[in-house]
Amino acid sequence: MTYRVCLVCMGNICRSPMAEVVLRHVLDERGLGRRVTVESAGTGGWHAGDPMDARALRTLSEHGYDGSAHRARQFTHDWFDRYDLVLAMDRDNLAVLRGMAPSGVEVSLFRSFDPAAPEGAEVPDPYYGGSEGFVEVLELVEAAAEGVAKHIADEIG
Template sequence: MTYRVCLVCMGNICRSPMAEAVLRHTLTEQGLAKRVMVDSAGTGGWHAGDPMDERALRTLTDHGYDGSAHRARQFTEDWFDRYDLVLAMDRDNLAFLRRMAPLGSEVRLFRSFDPNAPEGAEVPDPYYGGTEGFEEVLELVRAASEGIVKHIADEID
């Protein structure tokens, strides 16, 4: 059995692909990589087919993660059939996903798995800022990834 998770932001070139790389790495460290499939997508399609933002990729690379193969994709309603868990980076994307989600779909905020994050905490969009925003995103997704892996482990065991 493969557990499937999709991480979703607006354009799928910054936050969600960074989170995808970190979550895959964390799953590998916990010995769960062969049992879990991780994808990412955007609610918008304007970047579909594009590589990750070079600042996001540089931040990942500088910290030992690989995001070089990433190509942006758009999340569509029929994708809910493919995933056990869909995680949004912010409340706007969460609302968008919940409007199209079939009953019974598990759609949550990514940071809801970080025990130190306040309720409703988001991963901010670093696109219009400098490198410090990408470093912040990396720290936030690292903090939540451990909780996501624990949740997934509980679900598959």
């Protein structure tokens, strides 16, 4: 049985695909890669089919990650049945996801798994800024990915 995770931001070209690549790497390092599928999507569909933002891809590459295979997708309400864990990058996308989630389905913030992050901490959208915003996003998702991986390890035993 495979445990399935979906990480969600707005357009699925910056934050959530960066988090997808990082979390997949962390899970592989812990020996859980074959037991966990990590995917990402956006609440909006205007970038569907597009590759990752070039700045996000470059930042990942400069830090030893490969995000070249990514293609943006839009999360839809019927996807909740596909995933064991759905995590939003910020409160706006969390609200959208909770609004479409079936009764009883829990959706959380990605950074809620980082023990050093304050309650309600978000991964900020770097899209309209410079390269330093993408480096900040990478640092934040690396910190939270460790906690997400621990949670998944506890879940799957």
